[in-house]
Amino acid sequence: MKKSEYLLKSFINAAGVFIYVSAVAWLMFNSQNIFGKDENFLIPLFVLMLFVISALITGLLILGKPIHLYLSGFKKEAFILLFSTLGWLILLTAVVVVFLLYNSLAKAING
Secondary structure (H helix, E strand, O other): OOHHHHHHHHHHHHHHHHHHHHHHHHHHHOHHHHHOOOOOOHHHHHHHHHHHHHHHHHHHHHHHHHHHHHHOOOHHHHHHHHHHHHHHHHHHHHHHHHHHHHHHHHHHHHO
């Protein structure tokens, strides 16, 4: 594979993580509307199970192909894919931070 193909694959992986995390964040943000205000044993159980599943899904999206490449002898390509994915994740996180700062600043200016 060419380096540009690894960059595209890393972007797709990072975008998948971003979309998945966004969906989980939306679920957590709206959990009281969806599940109600009742507190019982099932809510912490659900949150912890979601945490474990999320770790697996994001781990597979970020580490799955690089580990496969590394074990197949494509060590340089594995590191390119891994660190490209990390770079995309950092960039997407920075975009979120910029939006948060912009919204915070807009609220402060508008009162």
